[in-house]
Amino acid sequence: MTQQKESLITDEMRAVIGKESEPITYEIDNTGCRQFARAVGYTDPIFFDEAAAKARGYRAIVAPPGFLGHPVMVPGKSTPRGPESLGFQTSLRRVLNGGTDYEYLDDVCSGDVLTGAMKISDIAEREGRLGQMLVVSTETTYKDRAGKTVCIMRGGFIRY
Amino acid sequence: MTQPTFEAVKEGEQIPTVTLNCDSQRLVLWAAGSGDYYQIHYDKDFAQGTGLPDRITHGALKHALLGRMLHEWAGEKGRVQRVACQYRGMDMIDRDIAAKGVITAKRTENGRNLVDLAIWTEDPTGQKTTPGTATVALP
Numbered sequence: 001m002t003q004q005k006e007s008l009i010t011d012e013m014r015a016v017i018g019k020e021s022e023p024i025t026y027e028i029d030n031t032g033c034r035q036f037a038r039a040v041g042y043t044d045p046i047f048f049d050e051a052a053a054k055a056r057g058y059r060a061i062v063a064p065p066g067f068l069g070h071p072v073m074v075p076g077k078s079t080p081r082g083p084e085s086l087g088f089q090t091s092l093r094r095v096l097n098g099g100t101d102y103e104y105l106d107d108v109c110s111g112d113v114l115t116g117a118m119k120i121s122d123i124a125e126r127e128g129r130l131g132q133m134l135v136v137s138t139e140t141t142y143k144d145r146a147g148k149t150v151c152i153m154r155g156g157f158i159r160y
Numbered sequence: 161m162t163q164p165t166f167e168a169v170k171e172g173e174q175i176p177t178v179t180l181n182c183d184s185q186r187l188v189l190w191a192a193g194s195g196d197y198y199q200i201h202y203d204k205d206f207a208q209g210t211g212l213p214d215r216i217t218h219g220a221l222k223h224a225l226l227g228r229m230l231h232e233w234a235g236e237k238g239r240v241q242r243v244a245c246q247y248r249g250m251d252m253i254d255r256d257i258a259a260k261g262v263i264t265a266k267r268t269e270n271g272r273n274l275v276d277l278a279i280w281t282e283d284p285t286g287q288k289t290t291p292g293t294a295t296v297a298l299p
Contacts, residue, residue: 032193039193040224041180044231056236065227065240066220070195094210095198097219099292101244102227130211154244 023115026069036067061110098156106150114142133160163235166273166298178229182217219247229259237299245292258282
């Protein structure tokens with residue numbers, strides 16, 4: 001017979017579901033696009049060369065799928081990131097990425113400045129190979145300078 | 161590269177596989193490119209200290225490789241609209257990761273020709289470690 005384990009999900013955790021974080025600024029630049037594209041093994045010049053990107057109808061070097069720039073970080077001043085910044089707390093120290101879902105509503109190119117606000121959409125628990133785990137689902141909405149949503153990222157990470 | 165068209169592609173069709181060897185240099189390139197510097201991906205002692213047998217390939221790199229496969233298939237006039245995957249199995253460092261996809265549906269939405277795919281990555285033993293779904297707009 002299996003023993004009933006105590007739930008890892010606390011009322012404090014439930015309280016942060018649906019809360020939206022302060023938006024974080026992400027800058028997309030040429031070097032970032034090239035470096036990401038190189039890491040994935042792309043050879044399409046639209047990710048490396050502005051003239052090639054423009055010849056194909058893009059406004060600048062293109063951000064490869066999955067690249068939405070790097071967050072602007074100023075030590076001591078930056079907005080805290082991640083679920084902890086929303087008040088999510090757990091004693092489980094280890095982290096794994098559970099999944100990634102990028103839905104694009106527009107092209108993302110070098111020169112873009114996006115803001116991304118994250119919310120926790122769900123917290124679940126599972127028993128896995130690594131023991132008792134918390135599965136935290138997040139949704140981040142990226143908007144351009146005009147306030148238009150260009151990408152929605154749904155992610156999940158595992159604490160164990 | 162030939163341009164696939166909405167009219168010509170068929171449900172059940174497999175798109176070309178893209179394979180990437182994920183050695184330590186690749187994972188460091190990815191750490192820099194993505195900004196994910198978690199040590200389980202490049203520091204063996206650290207990885208083993210968390211209970212893993214060795215360093216593991218970043219999940220998000222597998223996601224990005226699936227994106228690359230879709231982009232390369234979609235051609236100059238295609239657009240990758242959505243790439244979703246779940247990290248079900250770990251891929252240890254130094255292995256080849258093969259990104260694969262099969263067309264599951266064709267639909268038209270707001271005047272755009274969309275193709276849905278089942279996508280996944282496979283390790284060298286044929287195990288699907290990263291299953292997912294994707295949508296690509298085709299001319």
